[in-house]
Amino acid sequence: MSGSTGKTAWIFPGQGAQKCGMGKDFYEKSTAARQIYDEASRLLGLDMAALCFEENERLDQTEYTQAALVTTCLAMAEALRDVLPAPDVTAGLSLGEYCAIAAAGGMRIEDAVTTVRKRGIFMQNAVPDGQGAMSAVLGLTGEQIEAAIAGLEGVYIANYNCPGQIVITGFAQGVEKASEVLLEAGAKRVLPLKVSGPFHSPMMKEAGEKLEQVLQEIELSPLRIPYVTNVTAEYVKEIGDTRKLLKEQVASSVRWQQSMERMIADGVTTFIEIGPGRTLAGFLKKISRDVKVINIAAWEDQEKL
Structure with a gap:
């Protein structure tokens, strides 16, 4: 599938894609996925299964959304690792960039989950409600x-x-x-949009500075494959750039269209969206009609492969 003709990318959605019940089928059918949910619950002191699978208001609150969505997408990716074609490059929309970095080998899943939990709190608290x-x-x-x-x-x-x-x-x-x-x-x-703050604006600068301190405390690993950053829409090959980019990302524009165009120009012909919803697949159809987009939002979507 990712034969010699073209490259494959794994892409991960951002905040707004979350929905009640996301990942439940993976939790029930995959030991690897269940372990990630259980570990996230332990690390964060939150019942991740209840947060993601049961009707509740917290799922749409930024401070909870971010950890819930990253846990879900990474649990899905881990469960599918042996089924999906290996990626040549990854990318994620805003919050999804943490999944992209983890999938590229640059960040441990545990660190991605704990970092975005704090990122969510910093972003939620950066600007008073309604401003x-x-x-x-x-x-x-x-x-x-x-x-x-x-x-x-x-x-x-x-x-x-x-x-x-x-x-x-x-x-x-x-x-x-x-x-x-x-x-x-x-x-x-x-x-x-139903969001709790002016994300990706200079008003998030303080959140970025607090996030930078958290990022200093986690260990990053050399990337196995590159990822494309939202900040510049360029390939990141050196993990050393990642902390600075993730700090900047909170307060700068997400260049998603430019990121996809960059990957297509580099020979990516198959994009696999991993996570709830079909947002990124929808964007890609408008960016290019020439690429293949596979959307994995539920367990049975593996059959598309």
């Missing part, structure tokens, strides 16, 4: 949005997801004003 906001802008290019918001105070681009879908972030009033300006500039729609 920040994020909205998805449909139907304009990155350049058009950059031009339209250039003169506005306190609003930034959070995510370049795919052609025609870009997310803005910042102070609530700034995002509201930008929404009006963007609709006038020709946006089809501007949709407020």
